Amino acid sequence: MLNFESRPIIALDFASFDLAKEFINKFPADEKIYVKVGMELYYQAGAEVIHYLKEKGYSVFLDLKLHDIPNTIRSTMKVLAQLGVDMVNVHAAGGQEMMRAAKSGLIEGTPKGGKVAKLIAVTQLTSTSEKTMKRDQKIDCSLIESVLHYACITMKSGLDGVVCSALEVKKIKAATNEDFLCITPGIRPTGSGVGDQKRVTNPGQARSIGSDYIVVGRPITKADNPVGIYHEIKQEWSEN
Numbered sequence: 001m002l003n004f005e006s007r008p009i010i011a012l013d014f015a016s017f018d019l020a021k022e023f024i025n026k027f028p029a030d031e032k033i034y035v036k037v038g039m040e041l042y043y044q045a046g047a048e049v050i051h052y053l054k055e056k057g058y059s060v061f062l063d064l065k066l067h068d069i070p071n072t073i074r075s076t077m078k079v080l081a082q083l084g085v086d087m088v089n090v091h092a093a094g095g096q097e098m099m100r101a102a103k104s105g106l107i108e109g110t111p112k113g114g115k116v117a118k119l120i121a122v123t124q125l126t127s128t129s130e131k132t133m134k135r136d137q138k139i140d141c142s143l144i145e146s147v148l149h150y151a152c153i154t155m156k157s158g159l160d161g162v163v164c165s166a167l168e169v170k171k172i173k174a175a176t177n178e179d180f181l182c183i184t185p186g187i188r189p190t191g192s193g194v195g196d197q198k199r200v201t202n203p204g205q206a207r208s209i210g211s212d213y214i215v216v217g218r219p220i221t222k223a224d225n226p227v228g229i230y231h232e233i234k235q236e237w238s239e240n
């Protein structure tokens with residue numbers, strides 16, 4: 001596994017900066033976790049939350065799932081590049097021109113000497129089933145074909161990888177290459193409720209299938225003992 005990240009990415013899906021801080025402060029100061037900031041927290045707290053997390057030495061995936069016309073995406077990526085996050089994303093459904101614009105905006109906006117963030121694209125959300133994809137998106141192929149199509153155009157556009165379910169990783173790597181990143185949410189420890197997620201695996205399955213990164217939100221953030229659960233998930237994921 002070329003790009004294996006041993007830390008599960010924790011989805012900080014909180015309604016305020018204070019709630020996110022309260023959660024983070026449960027972790028020991030020397031534990032450098034990998035966190036994901038999504039729309040809920042970013043729209044509430046903005047760049048301040050990113051600076052706070054980076055100052056703590058955390059790795060940060062800014063999950064805004066951009067999807068707009070190429071010109072808007074290029075200029076938005078230029079702005080986001082200045083935040084110094086480790087990973088950002090778009091929707092592959094925005095198309096190849098949009099994804100190329102995202103990449104050039106990201107490169108242009110990255111401060112000189114700085115590291116360009118990894119840029120990935122969402123294929124089909126892990127909350128989407130084949131049935132809902134066909135009904136709501138009017139896509140007339142199987143879900144795996146749609147995911148593979150999005151993965152291939154993402155690679156052609158020069159991005160680093162995709163967001164997908166762990167269930168699709170083997171086929172994506174075969175259709176692209178081993179180095180093409182597969183970031184997989186929809187992770188549920190055995191026995192925990194799936195909620196709105198449809199294409200799920202447990203951390204051990206994601207590891208044996210070949211995911212590079214896993215993203216876990218509610219099973220950790222809503223747990224009575226989040227730090228303990230985080231370590232159980234990390235162990236199942238990284239020591240499998």
Ligand SMILES: O=c1ccn([C@@H]2O[C@H](COP(=O)(O)O)[C@@H](O)[C@H]2O)c(=O)[nH]1
Nearest residue numbers: 011038124125126185186215216217218
């Ligand atoms: O296809 C996708 C893309 C992004 N997500 C995000 O991951 C987390 C998952 O949270 P859970 O609480 O573990 O379900 C969440 O922030 C989503 O926005 C995804 O689930 N699926």
